[in-house]
Amino acid sequence: MWLEPPDDSLDDSLDDFLDDLPWAAWEAYLWQAIAADLLAAFRLTALALLLRLLTADRQAQTVPLVDQLAAAWLQNYGLTLVKDLNATTRRQLRQALAAYLTNPNRSYADLQQTLTTYLLAAPTRGRLPAATRAELIASTELTRARTAGLLQAAALTGLTVRTPAVQPPLHPRCRCHLEPFPADPQTIAWRWYTAADERVCPQCAPLHGQEVGEAVPAHAATSGPPNAPMTR
Numbered sequence: 001m002w003l004e005p006p007d008d009s010l011d012d013s014l015d016d017f018l019d020d021l022p023w024a025a026w027e028a029y030l031w032q033a034i035a036a037d038l039l040a041a042f043r044l045t046a047l048a049l050l051l052r053l054l055t056a057d058r059q060a061q062t063v064p065l066v067d068q069l070a071a072a073w074l075q076n077y078g079l080t081l082v083k084d085l086n087a088t089t090r091r092q093l094r095q096a097l098a099a100y101l102t103n104p105n106r107s108y109a110d111l112q113q114t115l116t117t118y119l120l121a122a123p124t125r126g127r128l129p130a131a132t133r134a135e136l137i138a139s140t141e142l143t144r145a146r147t148a149g150l151l152q153a154a155a156l157t158g159l160t161v162r163t164p165a166v167q168p169p170l171h172p173r174c175r176c177h178l179e180p181f182p183a184d185p186q187t188i189a190w191r192w193y194t195a196a197d198e199r200v201c202p203q204c205a206p207l208h209g210q211e212v213g214e215a216v217p218a219h220a221a222t223s224g225p226p227n228a229p230m231t232r
């Protein structure tokens with residue numbers, strides 16, 4: 001069916017309406033209508049990009065902020081898997097992990113070697129061979145520190161972080177990580193990613209790609225109803 005073009009008189013009456021409208025009021029009305037949405041969208045896009053930069057690959061030969069924060073966090077943190085070791089050995093292990101995080105030229109093999117040396121020199125030892133335990137500590141504690149670093153980085157960018165329901169590491173040797181993902185104009189979601197290889201355990205595999213938590217801009221987190229669709 002052929003649609004007739006709209007009647008010109010409609011256009012004319014709209015023109016008349018706009019001509020009569022005081023421009024200040026018109027602009028104020030428009031701004032009120034779209035400003036909050038525009039700001040929220042812009043801010044979240046910027047934050048999502050920033051967080052992607054923060055988690056930049058180690059291959060880039062620069063230390064991502066997340067790793068710097070993870071290293072700082074490690075220095076004040078008692079390693080959960082090494083309770084049977086004395087304070088001196090724990091400090092040595094923390095420093096070796098932090099040094100690895102803040103130096104892109106250090107290889108993972110170097111880190112394991114350093115941890116093994118410290119564990120062999122420790123006055124108390126666990127049942128596991130030192131090299132095995134070094135690998136266990138390195139993989140698990142780097143995962144834990146990087147999760148802490150990411151959540152701290154998000155807080156630094158002005159997001160209010162809601163603690164994820166589950167956080168890597170979920171188990172010893174967990175190599176999973178969280179990534180920020182813009183979920184909707186008001187929310188950045190934390191998505192869980194496994195290493196996605198044949199060694200991923202049955203515990204973590206179903207979490208791959210799932211949202212496990214979120215962060216929102218501070219202004220959105222503090223505003224009350226009716227401007228708070230986040231109270232779900």
Ligand SMILES: [Zn+2]
Nearest residue numbers: 174175176204
């Ligand atoms: Zn895992």
